[in-house]
Structures are given as C-alpha cells and as structure tokens.
Ligand SMILES: [Ca+2]
C-alpha cells in the first residue's frame with residue numbers, strides 16, 4: 106500500500122477496467138494506457154519523504170491572567186524532499202493541568218493559536234504574519250487530554266511544507282479561572298508537542314511523511330507562571346528619533362502606525378509629544394523632553410554634562426541609547442553588540458523582543474522571551490549596582506531588588522530582597538563583586554553551534570560556566586581562543602544566537618531582579634521577581650583617543666562644515682560606548698561638549714568620524730564665518746568611565762581673515778596672583794591668520810617694559826589659529842610685578858605682513 110498521498114494521486118472515480126495504466130509518476134499521474142499483454146509496470150522509486158521539525162522556546166517566565174496572543178513556541182518545518190501537507194496539530198498543555206485534581210489548571214490557557222510566518226523574517230508580527238489555526242478552551246471543550254488545532258490557510262485545510270523552511274508560531278491566551286472554578290493565579294502552564302505522530306495530515310489523517318532521524322520529541326516550552334501583575338522589561342516604545350535640535354523626540358506616525366519620512370529621507374518629529382516646563386526633572390524648563398515609560402515624568406538626562414538633557418535610555422541602564430544604524434531612530438540594544446535589537450507590539454500592547462543579527466548582509470531578528478532580552482550592563486563599582494525598571498502593571502506599595510549570579514538562584518549575591526520604596530530606580534548596595542575574566546566573542550553562535558571563539562580565553566578555567574551576553578553556558582576550553590559548548594541556556598538563562606560583533610564573554614556576571622509588593626501581601630510577578638539587567642564589572646577606563654583633526658589641508662579654510670577624524674580608543678572589558686566631542690571657539694577658554702556619538706557603527710565598524718556644522722547631523726548647524734575652532738575628544742566605556750582627553754586638534758578656520766592677528770583676550774582679568782595653579786596666572790589668547798613671528802611685550806602704565814616673550818614662527822603660541830600664552834606675573838628679573846594695570850602688546854609678523862594689537866590687564870595681590 107502506498108500511504109503517501111502527496112506522491113500518488115488517486116482520482117475519483119476509481120476506475121477499474123481492462124485498461125492498464127503504466128509509467129505512473131508524480132508528474133504523470135494517469136500514466137500511459139495499454140491494453141497489450143503482458144503488462145510491464147515501470148519501476149517506481151520509493152524514497153522516504155521526511156519532515157524535519159525543530160522548535161525554539163520563546164515563552165515568557167510569567168504571564169498575566171487574561172492576556173491574548175503571547176508567542177510561546179517557534180516551530181521550523183522543512184521537508185527533506187518534495188512536499189508535505191500538514192492539516193492538524195495535537196498539542197498538550199503541561200504544568201498544573203497534569204496534576205490529578207479534577208479541573209485544576211484546565212483553563213490556564215483560554216486558547217492556543219498557530220500563525221504562519223509570512224514575511225520570512227523569523228520573527229512573529231501580528232501585522233505581517235497570518236493566523237492559520239485557533240482552538241478556544243471552554244468548559245465543554247477542555248485542554249485536559251489534548252489541544253487539537255485544525256489548520257486552514259485561505260480556506261484550504263492544510264499548509265504545504267517544502268524543502269524551504271516554513272516557520273510557524275504557537276501563541277497562547279491565558280485564562281482567568283479553571284474548570285474547578287478557582288483563580289489560575291500561581292499556576293504554571295506550557296505547551297508540548299509530544300510526538301511526531303501529533304503532526305497530522307489534512308483531516309487529521311496520519312502524515313504522509315516520516316520523522317526526520319535527527320529530530321527529538323517531545324518539544325516543550327518552559328512552564329509559564331500565571332500571575333496577577335507583571336513588571337515588563339520594557340514598554341512597547343513608539344519610534345523615538347533624534348530631532349534636528351539634537352533632542353530625542355517621538356517620530357510622527359501615519360494612521361497605520363508607520364513612521365512618516367520628511368523630504369530629507371529622515372523621520373519627521375511629532376512635536377506635540379515634547380514636554381516643556383516639567384517640574385519633576387532637573388532639566389531646564391525650556392528643553393523639549395519626552396516620557397518613555399508612561400509615568401508622565403520626562404525621562405531625559407544629561408549623561409555627558411553638556412548642559413542639555415539630550416539622552417534617553419531604552420534598556421533600564423543608566424547609559425544612553427544611540428542611533429547605531431544612522432536612520433535617526435534611537436535603537437534598543439539588549440546585548441551591546443552594535444546590532445540594534447527590536448521590541449514590537451504583539452497586537453495587544455504587549456512587548457515582543459527580538460535580538461538582531463546581520464548575516465550575509467541580511468538583517469535578521471530572532472524572537473526571544475523576556476529573559477532572553479535582559480539587557481547587558483556594566484558597572485565600574487565592585488560594591489554597588491544601579492538599575493532602573495518599568496512600573497508594575499498593577500498597583501504596588503513598594504518595590505524590592507536583589508542580586509544573584511544567575512536567573513535561577515536570584516538572591517545568591519545579595520542574599521535578601523531589599524525594599525527600595527515606591528521608586529523605579531535604585532542601587533543594590535553592600536555587595537561584593539568581582540570583574541572576573543572578561544573577553545569578547547569573535548564568532549557567531551547559532552542555536553546549533555557546538556563551539557565558539559573569543560579574543561583571549563587564557564585566564565579562564567578549563568571547564569566551567571561562562572556568560573555570553575545574557576546566556577549562561579557550561580563550556581570547556583579547547584585552546585586559548587576556543588570554547589567547546591557542553592550545555593546551553595543553563596541556570597535559567599535563554600538559549601539564543603550571538604553575533605561576532607563584540608558581545609562580552611565572562612566568567613562572572615550579576616543579575617539584578619525586581620519584584621513589587623501589593624497591598625494584599627502578594628509579590629508581582631511572583632516571589633522570584635523578574636530579572637531586569639545582567640551586569641559585568643569593568644573598573645578600568647578606555648585608552649586615550651587621538652586628537653580629532655579637521656579633515657582639511659593646513660592653511661586652507663575649512664568652511665562652515667567639515668569632518669573631524671581621530672585615532673580610536675579601545676577598552677578590553679566593557680568596550681567603547683561613545684566618543685564625546687568638545688569644541689572651543691577662537692580664544693574662548695571654555696570647552697563645550699557639542700555631541701556624543703556611539704563608539705561603533707552598525708555591525709561593529711569603528712566610528713571615529715564626526716561632521717561639524719552639517720544640519721543633517723542632529724544638534725549641528727553651520728559654524729559662522731571668520732572663526733577658528735579647536736577640538737578634543739574622549740572615549741566612554743559602557744561602565745561609565747571616560748578616557749583622558751585627547752590632545753587638542755589643529756584649528757579649523759571657517760574662513761581665513763586678512764588681519765594677521767585678531768581677537769586678543771586675557772583671562773582671568775584682573776588676575777589674582779595669590780591664587781595657585783591656573784587661576785594665579787593670566788592666559789593671553791589671540792588668533793593668528795598665518796604662522797607668524799610673535800613678540801609679547803608687557804608694559805606698566807608708566808610705559809616701562811616689565812616682561813617680553815619672543816616666540817618663533819610656527820612654534821606653540823605662534824601658529825595659525827588660536828594661541829594661548831600664560832604669564833605668571835613675574836618680570837624679566839624673576840620678581841613679582843606690583844599690583845595695578847598693565848598693557849599687553851602683541852606684535853605678529855609673517856610674509857603676509859605685520860600687525861600689532863594691545864590689551865589691558867589688571868593685577869591683584
Ligand atoms: Ca517617564
């Protein structure tokens with residue numbers, strides 16, 4: 106008997122006559138007729154068609170009662186050859202329902218649905234993917250024995266699985282009460298695909314294909330805790346962009362929720378979402394701020410002390426989020442690998458998390474549950490961790506935080522849950538943390554990887570636990586660059602892919618968990634709380650970057666917009682988070698932070714270039730003509746430590762003036778010589794429009810020369826651009842001059858000509 110109806114079509118009516126059909130094949134189902142004798146049938150090759158199935162568990166640790174469409178399982182199906190029609194799944198609910206008490210747990214799930222990935226991005230989206238089957242629970246149609254779901258796509262009662270992977274998502278709705286009539290809060294429930302025979306053909310008939318030999322059943326999700334309230338890792342952020350003025354802003358959306366693009370190809374700001382004059386922040390009332398967590402309080406901060414609250418964090422850490430890929434939308438980064446990750450709405454305002462990857466130049470996103478999206482963070486302190494979290498979905502009287510070394514034993518470091526009051530950020534203190542050994546991943550880890558490489562594993566133990574991003578693995582060392590994987594996703598962590606663009610690999614990490622206490626003494630989401638950040642420790646600052654040199658030939662005007670480029674910094678532990686760029690105008694003594702850019706570009710390219718004065722760069726506008734600007738940069742790592750400042754750049758001249766010397770200044774003026782250090786000296790500053798021979802002569806008010814300084818052309822103090830020369834108040838004989846007024850006369854000479862300019866200064870002591 107041939108059981109494979111995808112291979113042989115038996116058409117109605119089943120003709121029985123003297124005519125013999127020979128040479129029947131899949132492509133010629135009727136064969137060729139013959140009435141000649143003897144009948145010689147053709148040989149039909151029998152090759153088994155096997156269905157390859159594997160699953161990714163994307164179930165959350167906990168889910169609230171009465172929620173719809175939470176993805177719990179991703180099923181990837183593929184035929185080894187030809188095609189297979191699937192018409193039904195028999196799934197099983199695990200957890201509380203498996204106990205013997207009648208009705209207990211039956212109703213934990215109010216429905217189970219199957220969706221097909223239509224846009225082939227491997228990530229569930231209620232907008233782009235399609236529901237192809239749904240079974241609702243009811244008291245007369247319970248889930249105790251099985252959850253049978255019939256497939257229907259475009260009125261056809263099956264889907265066709267070919268040798269190209271078909272991706273299905275299994276989603277659940279949580280219930281409210283079970284068959285025993287009791288509340289389901291505190292129950293646990295998951296979804297299992299127990300056996301290959303639970304995948305059925307059209308009409309529930311056995312599948313016309315065999316089981317692929319490498320597949321293992323059962324395939325089971327984690328058992329989800331059913332809770333009355335939750336602390337979400339993040340809200341579903343509406344797209345937040347960088348506006349022309351450098352501030353974060355909500356992007357304008359059209360009626361279908363898509364970002365509206367302006368004539369410059371970048372998103373348009375929704376100015377109505379800017380909040381001015383909030384008294385609940387330390388930012389200035391004139392600054393345009395935004396609320397990102399829905400509590401009505403602006404969430405901007407001024408990370409770089411630039412005087413502007415232009416920073417926002419999307420991942421519960423105190424470090425700012427950046428636009429990594431240059432589309433002006435600020436990116437959510439979970440694993441700090443410089444590939445933006447993603448949060449989308451499941452259709453019911455619940456966040457779905459995706460880890461981004463780039464493989465063969467394709468942007469990919471992998472669905473992960475909340476625990477797979479716990480963001481990586483760094484601390485420079487070994488006795489304190491600072492975390493933020495999102496408000497609980499139900500009212501709580503207070504929050505409590507703790508620190509553990511993994512996701513299972515959540516209090517293993519802090520030992521207790523500490524009450525922090527009704528706040529959404531706090532520090533876990535009185536803990537003792539160690540940086541341990543830290544290195545960087547240098548190979549991609551997929552779900553199937555059996556080993557991976559790192560920059561330097563020489564100090565790691567021969568065998569033990571390592572933290573790769575937010576995942577914990579049991580590994581053994583093959584050599585100083587290679588680990589072989591013994592077990593993935595251990596200690597309550599989630600098995601996910603990892604990109605080779607800078608995820609940290611360490612043998613120590615610390616997980617901050619948060620829980621809320623309700624007025625009736627229950628914990629939200631449950632006693633074990635929810636992990637919000639995974640920390641590593643970095644106590645060392647980045648290396649110092651090179652001077653940010655204007656990319657224009659010396660002696661040539663740079664114009665009103667020009668690029669700066671510098672030699673990049675490194676940080677072997679927490680990596681470079683950002684470069685902070687400062688500018689000084691003409692002879693002004695004040696350095697001003699003009700911007701901070703991410704340390705790397707999308708995919709890990711070094712980001713050591715900044716364009717000054719180009720209005721397409723958020724926060725920039727053209728520099729006025731007739732000025733000299735100098736620059737310096739410093740690097741910040743993800744632990745919040747900054748490098749030393751770079752050397753000062755060569756000056757950029759927006760235009761080069763005709764006057765040889767201009768803009769003479771002196772500060773402090775008057776100067777009090779009794780003060781020590783910089784304050785006790787006067788800095789004489791001037792700009793030169795050419796390298797020039799400089800003579801600075803200082804006279805008292807009676808016209809006597811007290812001090813003369815000669816500087817050769819091209820030396821420090823005699824260079825084109827801004828120059829600074831300190832005078833400590835001593836005369837040519839080494840004595841302190843008397844108090845009173847003095848005249849500074851600066852003469853500059855070059856092939857362009859000669860010019861003298863004077864400035865009056867006062868001396869106090
Ligand atoms: Ca807020």
Ligand SMILES: [Ca+2]
Nearest residue numbers: 428430432434
């Ligand atoms: Ca972006």
Ligand SMILES: [Ca+2]
Nearest residue numbers: 440444445446
């Ligand atoms: Ca990422």
Ligand SMILES: [Ca+2]
Nearest residue numbers: 643645676678
């Ligand atoms: Ca470091």
